[in-house]
Amino acid sequence: MGDIARQAPDKDTGEDLYQYLLERITNLENRNLELREQFRQMESEKRYIETQKIRYERELRKLKSEIEQLRSPPLVIGTVTDVVDNNRVIVRSSAGPRFLVRTSQLIDPDLLKPGVRCTLNQQSLAIVDVLPTSYDSQVYGMELVESPDERYESIGGLEPQIVEIQEAVELPLTKPHLFEQIGIAPPKGVLLYGPPGTGKTLLARAVAHQTNAHFLRVVGSELVQKYIGEGARLVRELFELAKQKAPSIIFIDEIDAIGAHRNDSTTSGDREVQRTLMQLLAEMDGFENRGDVKIIGATNRIDILDRALLRPGRFDRIIEIPLPDFHGRLSIMHIHTKGMNLGENVDLAEVARLTEGKNGADLRAVCMEAGMFAIRSEHETVTQDDFMKAIDKLSLDFDKHHINTSYGAMFA
Numbered sequence: 001m002g003d004i005a006r007q008a009p010d011k012d013t014g015e016d017l018y019q020y021l022l023e024r025i026t027n028l029e030n031r032n033l034e035l036r037e038q039f040r041q042m043e044s045e046k047r048y049i050e051t052q053k054i055r056y057e058r059e060l061r062k063l064k065s066e067i068e069q070l071r072s073p074p075l076v077i078g079t080v081t082d083v084v085d086n087n088r089v090i091v092r093s094s095a096g097p098r099f100l101v102r103t104s105q106l107i108d109p110d111l112l113k114p115g116v117r118c119t120l121n122q123q124s125l126a127i128v129d130v131l132p133t134s135y136d137s138q139v140y141g142m143e144l145v146e147s148p149d150e151r152y153e154s155i156g157g158l159e160p161q162i163v164e165i166q167e168a169v170e171l172p173l174t175k176p177h178l179f180e181q182i183g184i185a186p187p188k189g190v191l192l193y194g195p196p197g198t199g200k201t202l203l204a205r206a207v208a209h210q211t212n213a214h215f216l217r218v219v220g221s222e223l224v225q226k227y228i229g230e231g232a233r234l235v236r237e238l239f240e241l242a243k244q245k246a247p248s249i250i251f252i253d254e255i256d257a258i259g260a261h262r263n264d265s266t267t268s269g270d271r272e273v274q275r276t277l278m279q280l281l282a283e284m285d286g287f288e289n290r291g292d293v294k295i296i297g298a299t300n301r302i303d304i305l306d307r308a309l310l311r312p313g314r315f316d317r318i319i320e321i322p323l324p325d326f327h328g329r330l331s332i333m334h335i336h337t338k339g340m341n342l343g344e345n346v347d348l349a350e351v352a353r354l355t356e357g358k359n360g361a362d363l364r365a366v367c368m369e370a371g372m373f374a375i376r377s378e379h380e381t382v383t384q385d386d387f388m389k390a391i392d393k394l395s396l397d398f399d400k401h402h403i404n405t406s407y408g409a410m411f412a
């Protein structure tokens with residue numbers, strides 16, 4: 001800046017003036033370049049911040065809607081038994097008793113016929129909505145996929161577990177005659193247990209892909225919490241649907257929410273869970289080992305599961321899905337960086353070494369975050385430095401989360 005502001009020479013000799021102007025132009029050009037570079041950096045920073053803003057806004061929207069859902073009280077399910085007039089109907093609640101209830105003006109009176117199922121407000125018992133009569137995977141939060149896209153190649157590590165599940169689920173579906181020939185009954189169900197984010201759902205989806213089976217996924221906690229008194233019915237309908245769509249694989253995530261061992265407490269919530277578990281056991285006992293419906297359960301808490309679930313003829317194969325070791329982590333890194341443009345200096349083995357104790361979902365996040373760092377610094381490829389920054393950032397988030405949850409526990 002000092003150079004730019006320099007005074008013009010006193011003497012007005014042509015040579016001096018020429019030198020002075022030349023120097024000044026060079027200085028101004030340099031300064032111009034500097035400012036352009038600063039501008040470019042600020043632009044890229046701005047772009048990065050905008051992307052982050054969009055991400056956080058999306059996350060905020062998701063959390064807000066989750067809070068809304070958690071705040072809204074659960075609805076009671078009932079069946080219309082009689083229509084009194086346009087405003088009043090008699091409904092039998094799923095818990096047993098019959099009530100004369102009012103209907104909302106928003107509900108088309110033509111829909112309210114005897115036999116129709118509806119949801120009722122837990123306190124006023126007014127009819128809130130009419131449920132469709134057919135199986136509706138949306139209503140029950142049931143996920144139904146014709147044949148998922150995941151393959152065994154998308155799973156890092158877990159080689160022995162893949163072999164076990166191939167024997168227990170894939171072979172009985174694809175080559176049932178092998179079991180007949182030898183004269184043994186194939187397992188009906190397989191239980192996958194291990195820490196979160198280690199690939200249990202991924203494995204179940206890959207088997208469904210390999211066997212061209214329908215994949216029906218339900219979450220244990222949702223079965224008993226979403227619609228009071230409906231858990232047992234949902235389990236029955238889930239199995240009926242699976243038989244209709246066979247070959248199919250039923251995947252029950254968080255099975256501990258319905259299958260924890262029973263104690264003597266008899267709150268209505270406990271009774272609901274018990275009824276649901278009883279129905280699950282009855283359904284499992286009621287179908288053929290050699291049939292083309294298989295059940296895969298998943299849990300993070302095998303220690304609290306009711307032994308009844310683990311008896312022969314139910315979940316008779318138990319497979320541990322542990323946190324990945326070094327080779328597992330390396331192979332997961334290879335899978336998740338497959339589509340990424342990696343720089344020559346990238347050393348995935350180093351990344352795998354530095355992420356001890358992390359699960360597959362964490363490693364996927366490291367790859368995403370490294371990609372974000374590369375975009376931010378306008379690299380054409382993702383460098384080792386980007387991976388290091390991503391590990392630092394995620395370890396930090398992980399620790400923060402840890403601190404938050406322990407504070408949460410302290411204040412709870």
Ligand SMILES: Nc1ncnc2c1ncn2[C@@H]1O[C@H](COP(=O)(O)OP(=O)(O)OP(=O)(O)O)[C@@H](O)[C@H]1O
Nearest residue numbers: 154155156196197198199200201202332360361364
């Ligand atoms: N072994 C793995 N190989 C490749 N990717 C993995 C692996 N484990 C986890 N992931 C990644 O993490 C994501 C989440 O994993 P997944 O849902 O299968 O975990 P989970 O064990 O079912 O977790 P939870 O117990 O929380 O339901 C997967 O979609 C995948 O992208």
